[in-house]
Amino acid sequence: MDLYIERGFDQTTVAQIAQRAGLTERTFFRYFADKREVLFWGSATLQELLVETLEGLPPSLAPIDAVAGALDVIAHGFEERRVFALRRQSVIASNPELQERELIKLESLTVATAQALRSRGASDLVATLSAHAGIAVFKVAFEQWVKDDGQITLAQFITASFTELKSVSAGGS
Amino acid sequence: MDLYIERGFDQTTVAQIAQRAGLTERTFFRYFADKREVLFWGSATLQELLVETLEGLPPSLAPIDAVAGALDVIAHGFEERRVFALRRQSVIASNPELQERELIKLESLTVATAQALRSRGASDLVATLSAHAGIAVFKVAFEQWVKDDGQITLAQFITASFTELKSVSAGGS
DNA sequence: CATTGCGATGTCATTCGCTGCCATCACTCT
């Protein structure tokens, strides 16, 4: 990530990364499927954590509230890594290919969340829409939290966004 | 797209595409930024259309209802292209890189929608969340419509999804 | 202690996506 920040993502070659890490190009590709994947290490772990948390919540909760609860729990694990997240986001924000990768990771998170909601008894459509809404809230809250000066917690941003979502989608008509 | 269906996306080389199209590789890359972009021709047009439609709707509509209305209008332009969309979706579904590209196109649609909503006077957060929810609904409805046997219109799927969204996000608590 | 097996790493060659540079061609306008 140092290199990505120093020279920019596509001005950085895998050879350079390998050299700084003290290994060969070939070995790099044994650990990461491609050049972008480095920045998304741990996203699988996050997904598992989210699903497990979701499974641990009382079944009485409505799908959207279960998602809100699970995200809130997860948020606490992020609080101490805000500066790191900020650096990471700055790299991703400056490269479309990295944004694509981030989006598909979020999509994967959405799909897994929807699956977990179905396991809790939600219908297909409700599960999908709740998952989408929930992950969208997380994305928005995460971006706000990263940009903020560190006074407000991620959990607080998430709560605020969920509150807003409910009033928004109540809509007119 | 014929080639992508025949041999699969990554088994197809740009050289092959160029040959079948009767031009050179170099020329291909003058029309499309990369190999994936071929399948997303017209997405910019769709985005413009969505924004313009949104601008043409009465300002009295709540953000989420404006999005619903605009998507409904746009949906009618798709009805006659369902089989094409089906072939296209089958290619995209079988390749992660294409899914990434599709996601970022949808994200672009979301951002543009949010911007249009802000122009209508919505707050930042409301605009963003409404756009996310609306485009998510569109995505879900589109997938259902493509898989369906053609009896139900895209507009109908969209309406149904929006109705569901409202009841979902009303949530418990 | 020697040997055997195995996982991690290195080396090499190759394919392919993609870009820059320059030449060429067709066409239009003056």
Next chain:
DNA sequence: AGAGTGATGGCAGCGAATGACATCGCAATG
């Protein structure tokens, strides 16, 4: 006829990614 212009072709080159094979370190086993 000649100049300008936009589209295309040809070519060289870089870098990402993959497959095949060699090697090394290390632990288990006898």
